[in-house]
Amino acid sequence: MRTTLTAPSNMTSYEIIVNTGNKRYSGTDSQVYITLFGNNGKQTGKIHLKNSNNKDPFKRNQADKFRVQGEYIGELIKLRIEHDNTGRFPGWFLDRIFLTDLNDPNTKYMATCNKWLAKDEGDRQLSRELLLKKQTNEIIxxxxxxxxxxxxxxxxxxxxxxxxxxxxxxxxxxxxxxxxxxxxxxxxxxxxxxxxxxxxxxxxxxxxxxxx
The missing domain is CATH 2.60.60.20 (PLAT/LH2 domain)
Structure with a gap:
């Protein structure tokens, strides 16, 4: 008898690359979360961005890579990025985010922020909703x-x-x-x-x- 185990068809893995900006004090010590939204009306729910490829994530002018699992929600259209305002230096200047559904690695998305997520900077918001744009083959x-x-x-x-x-x-x-x-x-x-x-x-x- 042969048994084959396969992952549920409604699950996928995402690679998320988060670029912190290069402004003074732009890094954060807070816990960062992301929610992805698809074109079928579904969303992943809040995903904690942990286990970065860097030991100390979300530092100034740094790119942090994460791999997370979530429900397949179709073509991605937007995301919500937020943090919990904890830590000694909670304020965060987010540059942009790159995202790949690893079930379709030739399709990449990018969201540009270029804003603070901070209680004492900019418009004092801790959460941003960003549109995701498909990247052309030129970028890869x-x-x-x-x-x-x-x-x-x-x-x-x-x-x-x-x-x-x-x-x-x-x-x-x-x-x-x-x-x-x-x-x-x-x-x-x-x-x-x-x-x-x-x-x-x-x-x-x-x-x-x-x-x-």
Whole structure:
């Protein structure tokens, strides 16, 4: 006898990327919640955004990625984002949100906020309802990046190790990409240039450089 277990057909997983703005004190210590609304009149109910890919979520100029489960509610049309105004620094300046229904990963949505959710800033609202706009294939295409690396000129500054770069942006992060060249790279005092191709992460905000 063979038994097959499948997830209920009315459930799906969502990837949610939340971008906190770059204003002074724009990060929050509060608990943040999101509700998604579909074109069939249904909604997910309030979802607690926890277990970010970052240890300390919702900090200034940071992109936080979450994966949550919820009821399938059709094509997404809007969301509600809110927080509970707790913590030492509860005020929050939200830039925008990217969202993907992982049952249809080629369709991405974006909601722009660019407003405070705070009792002492702006219009003093702690909740925002934002329209979701479908993103075109242009936003999820592969991009080419030119990476220039300058190795210092100190004694033994170079390395023979394999060097990798990870790009971080508003749409998440790339895999670790090896910086490979036909010539010997990363010698002391040397400038090395690399062309890499990867799925776009939209606006870059940081990189991670590492070696083995």
């Amino acid at each position: 295409r592969n991009n080419q990046y030119k990476v220039t690396v300058y190795t210092g000129n100190r004694k033994d500054a170079g390395t023979d190790a394999d060097v990798f770069i990870t790009l971080y942006g508003n749409l998440g992060e790339t895999n670790a990409i090896r910086l490979a060249s036909n010539k010997k790279s990363f010698e002391a005092g040397q400038k090395d240039e690399f062309m890499i191709e990867c799925t776009t992460v939209c606006e870059l905000n940081k990189i991670l450089i590492a070696h083995n």
